[in-house]
Structure formats: structure tokens, C-alpha cells
Amino acid sequence: MATSPQQQLHESFPGRAKQIDQILGFMGKPWAPTPPSLLINGNSSLGKTAVVKATLSIMLGGGGSSSSNNQSRSEQQLQEHRRRLPSRYAFLDCVECHTPRLIFEHAIYQLRNPPPSQEKGSTALPLIHTPTTGTSEKKEAAGSRKRKRVTNSPLDWNKCENVNEFVEWCRKICDTKDELDDFNETCDNHRTVHGSISKHQNETRYLVLDRAERLRDTAPTLIPVLMRLQELTGRNICVILITTIVWEKFRSKTGGYEPIVLNFPQYTKSETVAILRRDLPNREEEDLDLYMRFVDLVYDVFQRNCKDLNEMRHLVALLFPLYIKPVKEGKVQKHEVLKLHRHIQAYFVEAMDKLYLREISSTEWSDRTLSAASGSLSGASSSTGGGGGQVSGAPVGDRALTSALDVQNVFDLPYYTKFILIASFLASYNPPRLDMRYFAKVSNAGGKMTKRSKIAAAKKHGHDNMGSKLRQQLLGPKPFPIERMLAIFYSILDEEVEENVNVHTQIASLVSLRMLQRVTPMDKLDSIKCKCNVSYEMIKTLAKSTRFEIDKYLYDFS
């Protein structure tokens, strides 16, 4: 029954055995010297963060393996120590630590305080998974990084503003001997395996920087320093960068140290399925076969569009209840694969459309599919659910409200604002030289181009019907001066409108709603230029609602 930490890790991360072994190999014994820096890269949701975190916490953080009972006494003692003593690693998220100072201070704080305890986390929140890059499994997640409470923290926050101080702090931290180091030494003495060199060295400290690509923006000068941190401090300290991009993008001009690059490859199908298998809601043990079949199916259907494991898990979690519903209702037998398949097909299409793009969120999806599709079942389920079953649902009226909202995604604008938006669309996509022809009120042709003259105009300007030259429609909106837009606005309005302050406030509010985009800087007050930032479809609906024939006024547009 005894499982070594290594086996334990292998079990919790299917398909990552090689990488775990590599990391463990680099780490070696707790006090062994390590490479100065390690770069772990790979696409998102390949378990980079989770693997590193689990490895460190099991090996160094006193986490995990307390379950195996026939550990040696000294091992247990060691674990006990680890839980109390300052942590050997600091885990930082570069999004959260967005200034160098935050990185330094958080790192120092974590290295000077005991690792996050596990017991406290269990009561606080039910079953939390680290959402960052989520292959973290439940056990690991239950031990969330809940830190020691403030009142218990022995050491307080330390100020650290620049790299020099940080290096100094690193030295100090590495030099502080504690019981654990003593313990190690005595262990060594017991074993008498190692030479005398390692005896006097303290344990390796690890500095992990998750989402390290952000460092390039927030602290570009810090990267070379971190690469050489071991050299600068002269202590046993290892920097691990976790990122989704390759090292080449980090390299600065002056050649710094190259880290050891460790790549996490894409999961294969069997690995993916193995991971998804762990997600089976544990209440239906007997459904494992069914579930695995379903997972296979989902993988085959979505694999081409979606490589992201988390998305896959998301889809499986939301679609599986639908898949087994006919079985539960007794309409279909478990082995009738084809029927089940046909049943779920429609949902697949919708999921691909809406769920994957997060047009509707997971709760809305589950609310809607379960309530709408079940019909007869809903009464039963709500009655069995009692108080708990309906917690997710808002009142009925609200549900009706949201579904109505799904249908009507277009929102209303004030009447003249609609015309302002239409006018700016015209100004953005029509060439200014044709304004006279389209909008002049006293034009002989009634202001409208016939199709023939349109073609003629197009030919004249060097492109034919096939659009050999790029049309504005394909080039995107062009900036226009506000005065021109206003002129068009007054021209396309049927009634006579006096210019007043409201028109200008509406332009400003359209800018703030990001429907117009101001091209000139904010401090430039005269000759403002804008771009129209809405789609043709939306303009079309707007024009329809105001009974304005937009197509008559658009040049070379389809």
C-alpha cells in the first residue's frame, strides 16, 4: 500500500509521468544543488502549474502523503517539521504580482513563512479546484493554498523595493538554519552516505513564477536577474518559470543565462480520456461504462475544434447529464448506444455553437436544458430536490426574462442616436468624394446613384465588379472628421433638426459605449476624428427600425 510520493504524483497526473520524473530529477535531494533556472512551457491547460505545484508541495511542502501509514517515523517527523517551518518554495502568479515589488515581497513572505496549511482549507470552502490551469485533481484541490491566519503568522511583511534588496533577502533566507536543516544533517550523519560538502548546505529554495510571459511587460529587466539568481546570491536557489510561450521570446539582447527548457506536450487521446475518466460524478459507479463511451464520443466530436482539456471537461460535465437522462427516465436502455447518440446529437450542435463560445454560461445552460428538455421530469426532480434542488433557479419570471433576452440581443437607442450611428457608419465606409452625390439635397439625380453609374464609378476608380481592388468594407472603417459625420447626419434626417447640445453629448456617449472610436487623442479638442465601430448587421437592423434605406447610400457595399 505504501506509495512513494513519486508514484502518487504519477497516479494523480495521467500522462505526465515523464515530466514529473524530469522535475524530480532536477530537484534531487532536498539539499542537492539544482540547475539555476528551469523553464516549463507548453500550451494552456496541459497541467504545467498543477504538476509543479503538486510536486513541490508533496516533496517540500509537507503536503500529501500523510495518508500512507507505514511511513518511517523519521519520515513523519520530517513531514511534521515541513509543515511548521518556513516554506522551501514560493509560488507566484505574475498576473497578480504585476510589479517587481509585489513579486519580491510576496516571494519573501512565502519563503519566510510556513507553507500553506491543509487542515484549515477543508472547512472553508467546499471542494475547490484551482481554476488557473485546471488539471489539478480533487485531492490536491482540497488542500487549497489557504495560508496561515494573520494572527498566527510569526513573521510580518517585509518591504523590498529593488533587485538588490531582493538578492540580499534571498541570501538571508537561504542562510537561516532551522531545525529541518539540522535534521537533515543528522539524517546524513545517520546514513553516512554523503560527503561532507552537502552537510553544510541548507535546503534548496524554489521560486516559481507562473504565467511568466507577463514578466516581459511588467518587469523586462528582471528576467536576466532571475536567470542568474543562483549565481548572484551564491546560494542554492532555483527559479522555475511556467509559461505558454517559448524561451526565445524571453531572450533579451545581452545574453543572460539560458534556463533548462522542459516542454509539456499535448495530451494524447488515451491520456485525455484517462483524465476525463477521473471527472465521473462519483455517485454513479455503475455508469462508468456509459460514461467512458460518452467521453469517447465527446472527444471524437469536439477534438477537432477544441484542444483545450478544460473546455473538454466543461463540455463533458454539462453534457453528460443530458446524455444519461433518457436512461434515467427509463426510455432507453443503457446498451442502446445508437439511440443515445441520436438523442445527444442536437445538443452537441448547440453546445458547439453557444456553450463553447460562452454565449450562455454553464448555469444558464444547465438550467435551460434541464428545465426545457425534461418537461415531465422537472416536476419530479424539483420535488425530490426540495429546498436544495431549486436553489440554482431564479424565480420563473426571471427565467422567462433571460430567455427573452437571448432572443432579443439588440438593444434600443434613442431615435437621433440611431441616425448618428448610421451617419458615422456611412462616413466610415463611403469615400468623402462621393458625399456630394449621395447627400447633397439639391442634386439633379435625386441624390441616389443608379446601379449603372455605380458600376461606372467603380470602373473609373480602377476596380471592377469582382472587387479586384480592396473595398472599404474589407479594409474596415476609416476615420472621419466629426463635422463630416454631422453634415451627413443632418442630411439623412427627414425632419429639420436644430443643432443643440444633445447631439454632441450623444456622440460622446456613443464613444463611451465604444460604438464610435475616437482616433484623435483626448486632449485634442478641435477636429475630432472618429471611427464607426459597429457591424453592418447592426446598422442594418438600426436602419430597419428607423425605416432608413441604408443600402441606397452605401457605396460599393454588399
Added chain:
Amino acid sequence: MDEFDSLTDGVFYVPPSTIGKTVGKSKAKAAKAAQWDHFRLDGFQQLKDVNEPIEAMEIRRALFNREWELMAGRIENVMRNMNTMVLSAIYNFVHNAYSRQSNNAVMPFLELPTGLIFAGINVPDHDLLFQQIAQTISSSTPPSSGAMGAEDMELDSNTAASASSASHVVVLQSKDCANLKSAQKSMIEQFLGLGIVGAINPLEGGARLQNYDMLVLERWYQSLCESSDGAGEERKQPTLVIILQDFESFDYDTLQDFITICSNYQDRIPFVLLMGLATSIDALHQGLPKAVLSRLQTRKFQMQQSSECLTAIIEDLFIHANVGLMVGSLPLKQLIDQFIHYNFSVGGFISNLKYIVMHHFYANPLSILCDRSLTAQSKALDFLTKGHFDHLRMLPSFQQYVEDKLNGDPQEAEMLILDDEFLVQQIPDMVQGLREYHQNFGMIFDFLWFLQSRFSISLLKKPKRALYFMALEGTLINSSHIPFLQSLVRKLDSNSMMMFVEDWLQLFKESPRCIPKNSTTLENAMDGELIVVQSIRDRMAALLDNVSEDSVTSSSETEDNGEEAEDSSKMLSGGFVKKRKLVSLNVYAHEADSRQTRIAKKTRETARIPKGALGAYTLLVKEIDETISRLFRTYLVCHTSVPLNEIYYYSQITIQQKAFLPQPRASIQAALGQPEVYLNCDCCRPPSGSTGQSLADMVLPTQHDTCILYKLYVECGRMINMYDWFTAFGMILERGQQPDSVEEPPAKKRAVGKGGRAGSKAKTKTIANANKLDQKEVQARFISGVAELQFMGFIKSTSRKTDHVMRLTWGNI
């Protein structure tokens, strides 16, 4: 005037001081006292044209305060009621956001509960709304709403159990969140500033944490939980709610990071996000990348459309009002137009309305009568002066009233005009009549609405707002809308007709106007109408009863005229009986048991209407039709026909336009182009010889320098040569020096018209003349004028061409 000698302030506020009270006192002291008075009285002044006593002014002030409080209270009420449903939904969402998670454990990873609040496009209005939301969430009880279903109640009991855990709310606005640091800082500061008992502020304890570090919040939150742990173990952890008020205005990069951080900390701090979206969900999808979106667990909440709010406010304030001041058709049109055409702003509507109320009570001396509870004993009547009476007699509606009297009772008409005492006695009656009118109007308007909503013909449906507006204009009665509805009524078959009459009766009975039934003193018109409707209903019921009775007998005994009414028998199908059951239940409750048996019998029979009954029925339908028509004609008449309506109906429009539809550019152009309008000086009168020319086109040397420059400017092209401009300017000034300037202008005008490119001979000549005028002075004046034009945004300097400036405005508005 030292106090106005400031370099930094551009505008000074000088409150008007009441003149004429300075008798016997030193001027400064009196002015001070007057100023103090001014603030104490909210700026109310005695109106001079009627020689108003100070008490009357006090009454106006009191009335104004009362009226506006009433209106504001009602508006707030309406707004709250409109959104109760959504507010309680949001409340439940926030409070169950984390308890839900345990039931729904299938999700592979934790998603951040996010409410998307679609609040309409008028962003300035949102302040109030989000304050309401924040209040609702942070209170420990869900908002009460009348329309809560059973399920809702169940939910309530659910939340009540866990209500001890309050949520803490902060509102983040984009202006505080220019970058990530300031966003975090703002959030943390707001949370720490909430002043919750038991929470420790980690920033104060000597720790040198930075104020945008999430650890600060984490520690604060832990201390919060610890302090609440002591109170009760089963307490749920408080949730922290972050409201992002104006999603569209946020910097999206900042927002991405912010959300990422929040969701990283979600395992330690239960966050709930609420985002206010002004446009559509597309904004969310455009603004946030997939990685961030996938961390959100969104739920949408649609707030009430602001146009709905407007209609509700108008209905509550004006149609069913018992407030004093009403808004006439023109101002209302302007109010609504501004709303629909420009901004959808309920806030704007309210401030506009307040302005109307203020103007009415501040400036109209007769507004002391604008009091619904005005009786013969009211004090206001004692303070009426001669001026007031004159004003009253000048009211068009009063004149109309007197003229009508003239035919019936000439003596009374004479007394109304000549005898002040008599007039005073009449006023309360007139006001009472107006009140009557208004209440009747409200009720019949309801009836109209009821009529319209009864028929599901969407094509001809008009919103309440539009109907009311038509009524105000006085076009409603004669519009085609009412006859159309009547024709629909006529076409009803007898079952539906019976139902219709029953509902109609119900409507009248329920309306507050018909409550004082027993009191004979408070007899009002509506009671009479009620009786009319009641009698129609009774007769109808009796008729239809007879019909079915007859048909029972006829079918069983085969009596007379059984077969003759086949065509009408179609009208009375089996459905009738069923519906009658419902009807009889509430009206004829005491008879119900005896009737039921008869109905049961009837169901087996075929109902037929005998010939005599058919005729009676037709007559009855005709009567119904006439009654409806009469109701509308009597009670929906335009308010302008009621005497003294001007006191209650505000009907001016210009002052509104000036205040709420300003046209800055037009007024600047007018000021520059026609300065005589503003300056009102004699020197700028048009010369006698130039009648053909309009004054606006002429450049007179007596005008202000900037005006002269502006007029020259109007004639220039895109680029303006400074030297030409200067020369032309000099020429015009110089013309003013010459005594015979009256003759000159036409010729000079032409020279100027050619943009200073007149012949070189003319130029040299003018320069030579200008020398007399002191070249330096001309130049200084020119420069200062040009600087002013630049300041106003007419020109700007350009580097594209030397010695030129760019013209920025085109067209004359």
C-alpha cells in the same frame, strides 16, 4: 469688487438681491440681509407685478416644496416598483451564489459567479440604479415585491435561513480603474472602508503592505470571518460583491487581469461580480478573451426599459395623480421628445420636470391657488390682491367661462368680472370642478385603456403615453381611435359582451372614485355612471337569462318563435353557459346555489334567442355603444375647456428649451453676427441707405472688433491669410474714422467681399489711411480679436502654410 478679482475662477455666482427693502438702513447691511433672505427662502421673491404680500410668497414656497416632495417620492416609488422583480432576482443570485456550488459539484473548476445587468444605454442614470442594487444586496432581507410567486416565497425562506451572512458590496467605476493598480486599490480601499465590526485593517497594523496588494484584502477577510465565527458556527461566510458599473468604459486589459486575479483568489475569498452592461452581451465577448470568459459563470438580468419607466412615471404622476401641477401638451411633448430622440434619460426627465415645477411656482403669481386641497377657508384666498384678480381675469379659460355664463346668467358673469369678492367665493368651486374633472378623466382614461387592451389588435394599439398626449392636445375624442374601438365592441358576440360588461362594471367598482357610495353629500358624476353601467349589466343579465330560460321552455314545450332565431342562436353557443358560471359566482353569490341547478339543466339544452329578446339585445348593444361614446365625450374633453386650468397646467415651452436644449454654437454665431441684438446699442443701427441689405451681412465699424473679424472670417476659405485679414480689419476701422462713413459702406463692402484681394491700389490707399489711426492700436485690437476667435474654436494655427490660420467652422446655423 475685490471678490471678483480672481485669476483662477472664470465664472462668479452673484445671487440676486431683493431691491427695494433698503429703506432706512445702510446699503451693505440691507444687501446682506436680502442675500440671507434669499437663501432662506430658496430664492423665492415677491412678485412685483401683482404686489404680492410676503405671505403669499410663503404659500407659494410651501406649495412648491410639498408638490415637489410628493412628485419626487412618487417617481422614486415607481422606479423601485418597476425593478423589484429584477432586484430580488439579483439578490437571490448573489446570496445563493456560493451555496449553489455544493449542489452543482459537477463543474471541473470553479467559475466566478457573475451577474450581467443590462441597464439600458443611458449611463448617467445608472448611478441611482446601482446604488439601489448595492443597497438591496447588502441589506439582510430580500426586497419585498407584491408579485412574488410561491416559488419565490420558498426561496425567500431559503435565504432567510442564511440571511445572517451579509454580503459586502463595493461599486467600481471605470474612472477609478485606469490601470490594474488603481482598480485593486480602489476595491480594497472601499472594502476596508465599509467599517464592518470585527474586521481588522491590515494596513493600519504597522505591516508594510502596499495598498493594492490582494493580500491586504485576504487578511481583512480572514479577520472578518474569524470575528463572525464567534457569533455562530453555522454562519455562512460573507460574500464580497464587486459591482463594475460601466463595463464598456473600462480598459479591457485591466479588466482581464482584474477578473483573473479575483478568480485566483476565489478559493479564499468568495467573490461575486456584477457587471453593468449598457449595450448588449457582445460587449462582453468583444472585451474579454476566451481564457477570462471561461472563468465567468454568467447570469443575465434585464432591467426595465427606460421608456417603460417613463410611461409609468407619466401615468402615475399625471393620469392618476392627485398632485397639483400638471404638464400641458406642449411641454410634455418636448419632455417626451427629448427623451425618445436624444438620451433615454429618466434622470434628465426628472430634472426637467423639476425645472417646470420650479418655474411655475417661482414665477406664476396664481400658483398660490395651485393646491388640490383648496377650500373656501384656505388662507391663500385672503392674500389675493388686485393684481391676482387681473391675472385671473386674463386667463383664456376664465374668459371662455364668463362668455358661456353670459348666455345663461348675465348677472353672474358681470359679477365675475367686476366683483372681486364674488370671484373669491367662486374660486374654490372652480378648483373643485377642476379636481373633479381630473379624477373623472383618470378613470375614463383607464376605461379607454381597458377597452384597448381587451382587443388584441396590435396594429392599432397605442401606448398609454401617446393616448394621454392625444387627450392633452384635445385630439383624442375626435380621433379615429375611439370609433374604431367602439366598432370592435359592437362586433362582440353576446357571451363576450356579457363578459365585457361585467369587467367594465368591475373596473368602475374597483376604481377609487366610486368608493363613497353611501354618502349622499359627496355624490359625484362617476357614481351616476356606475349606476348606468350597473343597470345595463342587470338588464343584459336578465335578458340573457330570459333568453336561456325561454329557450329552456321553448325547447321543452315547443312554444312560439323557437325556430325563428336560428341565426342568432349561433351567437349563443355552449360556451356562454360556462362563462356565466364564473360571472354568477362573484356577482350573484347569494343566488348561486339556486342558479347552478338551472345552469346544469341548461347545459343539456340548446340555447336560442327568441325574436323579442333579439331586438332587446340589439337595443342594449346600442345603448352600450352610446354609453361608451358618451363617457368619452363627457370626460375625456380637453383640459383647456375647464375654467382656471392654466393654474394647474403648465404650458410654456421656451424657457424649457433654453435650459435643456441649449444651442451654444447658434448663440455664439448670433452674438458675433448680430451683436446689436445682444448689445442693444444705437450705433449699430443699419444705415439708412442700405435697406436692401440685411443687417447681418453688413460690417459696421462701430461693431465690436471680434464681430468685425468674425464677419470677415465668414467670407474666407479654408486657409486665412493673416495679413489680408489684418488689412481688411484695418480698412473697416478706418472707415469708422471718416466722417462720411455712411456713404462708403457699399463700396468697401465689395472690397472686403473679395477677401482682401482687391486691387493693390485700394490696399495701399487704405494702409495709408490707417496710419492716421495709429497702426499699433489697430494691430493690438486685431490680435486680441483673433485670439478670442481662436479661443472660441473658430480658427486654429497651422504649420501647413506660413502666415495662415485654418478655418474650423463651416456653415451658418
